[in-house]
């Protein structure tokens with residue numbers, strides 16, 4: 001029987017958008033780095049190893065829901081850190097496929113915990129990629145009374161009648177630890193379940209847990225074949241094809257678009273040996289500066305010489321009205337700061353998209 005080795009980083013979903021970017025930043029040659037990934041065909045154009053994955057990262061093609069995947073990975077190895085990225089990620093799809101989302105996101109997380117127990121592995125830290133989705137509509141401040149309270153999911157009737165905002169109130173930036181969780185779609189509920197499961201398990205096993213609640217991540221390397229990968233990729237695809245970008249609601253929805261080159265360093269920071277926060281810690285990862293969806297669509301259309309975006313008044317069940325976050329906690333405690341504003345980040349993303357597709361401006 002071979003001796004178990006200790007140390008290194010295991011990344012579930014490690015061949016995806018964030019996993020590959022993180023590997024290129026943090027998978028140094030002296031560090032064992034194992035990406036466990038199904039290479040989901042909705043996200044990966046081919047079932048080959050992605051070229052964006054750091055060359056010395058090992059790739060284990062397997063499903064986190066399947067105990068055999070964990071047995072393959074953990075039989076001879078006890079990783080120091082586990083970064084849990086594997087997930088079904090699209091909000092809209094989650095309403096139609098709740099069992100798929102709960103199986104991968106919730107059951108998959110439970111299988112991870114069970115496998116650690118089965119193989120008697122206790123990592124130093126687990127890091128989970130959570131989402132701004134856990135805040136739902138978030139907290140709004142009443143204009144007349146100043147009262148701050150969470151707002152419920154907008155009803156079908158409100159959306160049908162074009163009542164997009166909560167009248168007489170203003171939204172506040174999300175702030176981990178202060179803004180309560182308030183999920184309004186199935187994806188969000190599964191991300192909150194991941195946080196809850198891991199918080200309980202890690203506290204009882206003495207494992208430090210870092211929860212990173214990500215805003216809208218974009219940038220080079222994001223799947224171009226997945227139609228649900230995020231609105232920026234969709235907008236760029238449409239505008240590059242010379243089409244009008246359809247913008248939902250009245251276009252005034254706010255989002256915090258954070259570039260992958262700002263997100264990967266936040267993960268790199270929490271997995272580094274000199275980050276020593278103990279217990280469960282939670283951070284919002286965004287730029288802290290929101291942009292309206294219409295203004296972003298206009299910038300992309302202008303950049304690509306496409307027709308002006310069209311505000312359609314359509315809507316998507318489960319979408320929230322506004323979402324952005326405070327970043328001061330992450331800046332103070334992680335020694336990390338977002339560097340890329342959405343305008344320059346999107347411009348660079350458009351260039352990458354055109355190069356990737358052999359197109360010219």
Ligand SMILES: NC(=O)c1ccc[n+]([C@@H]2O[C@H](COP(=O)([O-])OP(=O)(O)OC[C@H]3O[C@@H](n4cnc5c(N)ncnc54)[C@H](O)[C@@H]3O)[C@@H](O)[C@H]2O)c1
Nearest residue numbers: 013016017018037038039040063064085086087129214217
């Ligand atoms: N990208 C964003 O805007 C964003 C925002 C908030 C939260 N997140 C979270 O960050 C994490 C990573 O997101 P991403 O943008 O890199 O997504 P991604 O889809 O590019 O990567 C996810 C990876 O997980 C793999 N995967 C899916 N199901 C699996 C399974 N059952 N077993 C093993 N691997 C599986 C996929 O093949 C893919 O490579 C997810 O947990 C997501 O919920 C992302």
